[in-house]
Amino acid sequence: MGAACRGYCRKIYLAIDNVLYAINETMVMWKKELKSLVKGNPTIFNDKLAISTLDDCLYMLDMRMIVQSGPIISPVIMIVTK
Secondary structure, eight states, X not given: OEEEEETTTTEEEEEETTEEEEEOSSSEEXXXXXXXXXXXXXXXXXXXXXXXXXXXXXXXXXXXXXXXXXXXXXXXXXXXXX
């Protein structure tokens, strides 16, 4: 399990097993089931949320898209593999 926060922790991005969650003070805003278990912590940089999985995929989520469109089903914008 790992977590990252944004905006003075008004939103928390949490990975448990193979599910990535975005939560605020009162609710789960969205969740995304990934194909494999998460390894490491979600990381935020340059308005992107990065999370890697045990099958060596790197998921990059565009934070601006997530904020503008609200809860989303599939926030993945790019998967990088070896």
